[in-house]
């Protein structure tokens with residue numbers, strides 16, 4: 001009997017496994033593929049995900065494998081001047097191919113003691129009052145108290161639960177590959193610039209290791225979207241859009257993706273939950289899917305661990321849905337808007353020209369940056385100061401920096417008054433008496449995901465709020 005079984009060992013599943021292991025939860029990750037995928041879908045991490053890596057002590061590993069790009073991303077390829085004083089210590093995009101992100105997250109989960117079984121495909125899930133029964137394709141049956149479907153956009157777990165997945169089906173499909181080319185670099189650049197004047201959904205450029213990443217719209221939406229495109233299909237589409245196939249050959253991998261946009265209408269049924277692409281799919285424009293999945297896992301991990309450990313207050317686990325569903329809804333809005341803005345039709349092009357002008361205004365740039373990077377997220381914790389419900393950025397303290405104190409995934413009371421106490425909750429919350437010039441609140445209570453759950457200087461008020469997030473005193 002496992003505490004938690006995670007179906008799907010992508011970035012969401014691995015991040016969740018690590019978060020659960022920080023609380024000594026017994027976790028098994030079941031991944032159907034025997035080997036990790038070579039396909040490079042995501043190209044990088046946004047500031048909020050970089051912050052998360054810092055909060056858990058993984059930043060150095062990620063920085064060592066990635067490249068920092070100044071700025072905070074783009075909106076449908078529209079970039080204005082980067083907004084000043086963005087509320088983060090990590091105001092850059094970290095370029096890092098998804099297979100590397102996936103590997104680093106898997107290594108971390110294993111280090112923390114998660115069990116990972118590759119080549120294990122979940123084929124059925126049934127739940128009762130006491131737990132969940134999971135069946136694998138080889139007939140193995142397993143049992144756990146909880147199951148989380150992190151099994152991607154075509155999630156079997158979501159379908160077995162009968163969770164609604166409303167949204168729009170694919171209108172367009174793209175072919176994506178890493179290939180070798182015979183065209184000279186100058187000629188390639190010239191052609192790409194010309195085609196991209198009208199077709200923003202087309203591109204081909206060097207990966208840095210001798211190959212080229214190519215993306216081109218497909219002729220139609222394939223019936224079986226899991227099927228690998230042929231090189232001939234690729235060449236035909238490149239010729240249709242660019243007048244040349246660039247002499248593409250020897251692909252490292254090829255795949256297809258679409259602009260399907262859907263959002264699960266529940267993230268939990270009984271003892272089974274969903275996270276990542278299993279809960280939401282959208283076109284990759286803006287590069288938010290993997291970031292969103294990692295952040296789902298970061299929100300869910302400590303709440304599910306609290307449930308398993310037995311101290312979860314009523315409603316804590318359900319706050320995973322009430323907090324994260326609106327965030328995903330927002331990302332879907334952003335990607336729908338961006339998909340329109342890359343259309344070559346005159347209407348969307350006119351809106352694009354206007355938005356290009358608007359993006360030059362500081363406030364517009366800031367609004368878009370806070371959305372794409374997720375640093376603007378504010379959960380609804382009720383009335384209170386502006387910081388309440390937001391995650392606190394990394395700040396300097398006399399004993400180091402804040403994120404350096406959050407490695408274990410526990411709650412934290414940062415007390416600048418020296419008068420407060422978390423006695424009764426020290427098994428769940430760290431108490432830090434320190435001061436920072438960057439914090440103008442007397443004391444803040446941080447949840448394990450770094451969001452500010454309480455601000456104040458009165459012990460009585462603190463005691464009233466502690467149980468909401470951390471359960472009864474022990």
Ligand SMILES: Cc1cc2nc3c(=O)[nH]c(=O)nc-3n(C[C@H](O)[C@H](O)[C@H](O)COP(=O)(O)OP(=O)(O)OC[C@H]3O[C@@H](n4cnc5c(N)ncnc54)[C@H](O)[C@@H]3O)c2cc1C
Pocket residue numbers: 007008009010011012013030031032033040041042043044098120121122123150151152153155156176257275276277278284286287288289290291292293
């Ligand atoms: C072209 C493209 C570019 C992208 N670029 C970006 C980007 O720049 N930035 C960004 O943030 N996101 C990007 N994304 C999105 C990103 O790739 C996904 O959002 C991310 O991989 C989702 O992670 P996940 O773990 O939720 O799901 P997945 O990565 O899909 O992982 C799900 C895992 O579950 C396994 N699985 C499925 N079914 C079963 C089963 N029955 N039993 C056991 N295991 C199962 C699968 O094998 C898979 O390993 C891009 C996507 C595409 C297609």
